[in-house]
Amino acid sequence: DEKTQKIMDEVVRLKKEKNAIILAHLYQRPEVQEVADYVGDSLGLARTAANTDAEVIVFAGVHFMAESAKILSPDKIVLLPEIEAGCPLADTITAESLRKKKAEHPGAIVVTYVNSSAEVKAESDIICTSANAVKVVESIPPEREIIFTPDRNLGDYVAKKTGRKLILWDGYCNTHQRLTPDDIRQAKAEHPNAKVLVHPECRPEVVALADGVFSTTGIINYVINDPGDEFIIGTEAGIMHQLTKKAPHKKCYLASKKLICPNMKLTTIEKVKLALETLEPQIEVEPEIAKKALQALERMLAIG
Ligand code: 13P
Incomplete structure (x- = not known):
């Protein structure tokens, strides 16, 4: 208005x-x-x-x-x-709880999802996002143990994709967790020709039903470049704005009305x-924390 x-x-x-x-x-x-x-x-x-x-x-x-x-x-x-x-997901882990986990697995590499506090990043070896989590884990020598925090759904997806055994944290995104396999089945029944694209923060049972699993930018690029013209979108509702703008001729359906992040x-x-x-x-950010967290972030950015 x-x-x-x-x-x-x-x-x-x-x-x-x-x-x-x-x-x-x-x-x-x-x-x-x-x-x-x-x-x-x-x-x-x-x-x-x-x-x-x-x-x-x-x-x-x-x-x-x-x-x-x-x-x-x-x-x-x-x-x-x-x-x-x-971010309730970021709040599922503290520096102290991570230090305890590290003590249980001496020598393990800690890969931490960017959805985490600066203090937790400072206790981590390398950061990842949903766009590069697979690449980040693949960059770690196969003989090394890996603690993956805090998103268990992203961790499960990366473990399956890379064949690596990851020690997972029990965190998840409340918003993505609300999307169920039934929601996907219902959306597919309504739009039988649509491809299902979901974010890796979704539950493994939802990821199993998807045609593609990507970060938000990854989902947008897929819709733009794929020859198909109908898509069921399994991530937060805000993505629909750029999908409509960048792919106006494609039909995108949000997989569930529940996909709204209040924060x-x-x-x-x-x-x-x-x-x-x-x-x-x-x-x-406190300088000592910032210095350590920066190292972990820079290791991620160097991976490209
Ligand atoms: P991306 O920004 O990597 O697509 O992840 C979305 C998300 O859930 C951010 O909290």
């Missing part, structure tokens, strides 16, 4: 005034995606944060993403418009505007 458009115009103006860049995850609200300089998956966002010349990064996403941006670009001001935007929706266009006006709330 007109009011939203006015706020969006003001955000674009403020962005230039403050030499700021807005990075938005694909799960963000459409109007927030529309004002962003870059919209993508966790890996694309981390790379963009690491390489920007802007003085200010406004992170339209959740806390761990802004924290990673600060670690990769410590000299920038990193803003998280809604400081309460967290991703906390960031509103009003809060993005306020963050740019006040340069708050800023994300800070």
